[in-house]
Amino acid sequence: MSELRKPPFRSVKWWNSRWFDISQLVLFFGALIWLTLNGAAQMGYNWQWYRLPKYFWKVIDGELIWGPLMDGLFVTLEIGLYGIIITLLIGLTTAMLRMSQSWIGNLVAQVYLEVIRNTPLLVQMYVFYFVFAPILEIPRFWVGVLCISFFEGTFASEIIRAGILSVHRGQWEASTSIGLSRWNTYRYIVLPQAVPLMLPPLTGVLINLIKHSAIVSVIAVFDLTTQGLDIIADTFMSFEIWLTIAAMYLGITIVLSLLVSVLEWRVRGRH
Amino acid sequence: MNENTPNPIIEMSGVSKWFDDFQVLKDVSLQVFSGERVVVCGPSGSGKSTLIRCINRLEEHQEGRIVVDGIELDQDTQHINKVRSEVGMVFQQFNLFPHLTVLENCTLGPMKVRGLSRKDAEALAMEYLQRVRIPEQAAKYPGSLSGGQQQRVAIARSLCMQPRIMLFDEPTSALDPEMIKEVLDVMIDLAESGMTMICVTHEMGFARTVAHQMVFMDEGRIIERSPPGKFFSEPEHERTKLFLSQILSH
Numbered sequence A: 001m002s003e004l005r006k007p008p009f010r011s012v013k014w015w016n017s018r019w020f021d022i023s024q025l026v027l028f029f030g031a032l033i034w035l036t037l038n039g040a041a042q043m044g045y046n047w048q049w050y051r052l053p054k055y056f057w058k059v060i061d062g063e064l065i066w067g068p069l070m071d072g073l074f075v076t077l078e079i080g081l082y083g084i085i086i087t088l089l090i091g092l093t094t095a096m097l098r099m100s101q102s103w104i105g106n107l108v109a110q111v112y113l114e115v116i117r118n119t120p121l122l123v124q125m126y127v128f129y130f131v132f133a134p135i136l137e138i139p140r141f142w143v144g145v146l147c148i149s150f151f152e153g154t155f156a157s158e159i160i161r162a163g164i165l166s167v168h169r170g171q172w173e174a175s176t177s178i179g180l181s182r183w184n185t186y187r188y189i190v191l192p193q194a195v196p197l198m199l200p201p202l203t204g205v206l207i208n209l210i211k212h213s214a215i216v217s218v219i220a221v222f223d224l225t226t227q228g229l230d231i232i233a234d235t236f237m238s239f240e241i242w243l244t245i246a247a248m249y250l251g252i253t254i255v256l257s258l259l260v261s262v263l264e265w266r267v268r269g270r271h
Numbered sequence B: 001m002n003e004n005t006p007n008p009i010i011e012m013s014g015v016s017k018w019f020d021d022f023q024v025l026k027d028v029s030l031q032v033f034s035g036e037r038v039v040v041c042g043p044s045g046s047g048k049s050t051l052i053r054c055i056n057r058l059e060e061h062q063e064g065r066i067v068v069d070g071i072e073l074d075q076d077t078q079h080i081n082k083v084r085s086e087v088g089m090v091f092q093q094f095n096l097f098p099h100l101t102v103l104e105n106c107t108l109g110p111m112k113v114r115g116l117s118r119k120d121a122e123a124l125a126m127e128y129l130q131r132v133r134i135p136e137q138a139a140k141y142p143g144s145l146s147g148g149q150q151q152r153v154a155i156a157r158s159l160c161m162q163p164r165i166m167l168f169d170e171p172t173s174a175l176d177p178e179m180i181k182e183v184l185d186v187m188i189d190l191a192e193s194g195m196t197m198i199c200v201t202h203e204m205g206f207a208r209t210v211a212h213q214m215v216f217m218d219e220g221r222i223i224e225r226s227p228p229g230k231f232f233s234e235p236e237h238e239r240t241k242l243f244l245s246q247i248l249s250h
């Protein structure tokens, strides 16, 4: 064993140090908050943060009752949960159709992608809500989930397709030559190699899905944003509520990013 | 179903294949009998790979007939699956599954296609890993093996499906010279066990030792077919002579 050598010491310039970064961040947000408070004061805005907690929860007779902000959060999370499942199913189906030999399959996938990509999400929501929902009798919650899933599905399909195509053709051939079916080849050979590559960009899709889900407020699904709008209509606490809601979305997306990094690390770490 | 069977185990007649407008195989006919070992050679791009890939339907032929062990390769997927279960294939680039261990590479097919239990599949896999002389690598991932070891695993993986026919597509071309022998030795063992084999290879020493028939291809056609003794000493066609002089000169 050779003697362990330390890397040569390099002094870190004070403007490159972490403490300088942090102090800059604090200064920046400090200034932002000061400006906001100052501006609000000049407008004569009456801050009423003390009224906020009861919109999270109340305890009545020792019983915990969720307030509208928490109810909204649950609905948003529910949209995210069902949404990502449906998004992945749509994305996987579309990707497979596009890679299939069938020209009808290709056409269906291509039409879906073009229509969704070339129309505004807001308009898609109205079309789903006013045209498809009454015909198919879909409840509005599911209208919201489906609409967002179809929207995010276009991104998911590209990611899934790129991931699958990145698996070398020789893998298919080897798998086929030992007699594995197409489905088993996907399941045991292609997806296990492609999924670790897809995970980081798919996290982005999930995060977008949560963010875009705010749009269900236009069809009055009681998600976080809709609840916020309602509270503001009652109380006029628009600053407090919007800041709180933004922070809650931020919280969800940060937690999701962390969860996925852990997952990714575990998938990669297996071999 | 033995060497005296009058019907060939592989019968290709009048096979043609195109990639778009480019004709890769031109009216190819070839018969291989059970237990027979055929070595295919010819210049690069002459259609050797395509020829053997048609035998397990990695490529689809457009004209002519291919019958393997009495089963015609047509649009019927059941026929295709049946043929694939009888034909093993070894590739130039090994094509091992990098996310599975050596043992898992070998047990996947037996478990998912032949329906063996994990225990039986592992016993089978160990038996074949023994035969290719690397049982001690079973728990490793392919990425940590040398090229020669990887190719031997690939051979074991195919053998685990207990095929009646083995196809080899330039199995030693991607290997460093010092590893070629360990793979050829395994193939010679296999030949001695009576396996029906079609090998695309330019290892002429190997060809002389194991081949019953030499097949020379050029521009999508089988130009010459003869036993190795005749093939090497008195080839009939000019192009064969030219090819042999080029390949044997180094």
Ligand SMILES: Nc1ncnc2c1ncn2[C@@H]1O[C@H](COP(=O)(O)OP(=O)(O)O)[C@@H](O)[C@H]1O
Pocket (backbone or CB within 6 Å): B019, B024, B042, B043, B044, B045, B046, B047, B048, B049, B050, B051
């Ligand atoms: N998938 C393919 N698409 C188009 N052309 C191909 C394809 N595979 C092979 N070819 C062409 O067919 C010819 C024969 O290829 P191949 O059978 O691989 O030859 P060999 O194995 O004798 O070198 C070559 O000219 C090659 O470029």
Ligand SMILES: [Mg+2]
Pocket (backbone or CB within 6 Å): B048, B049, B050, B169, B170
């Ligand atoms: Mg080739």
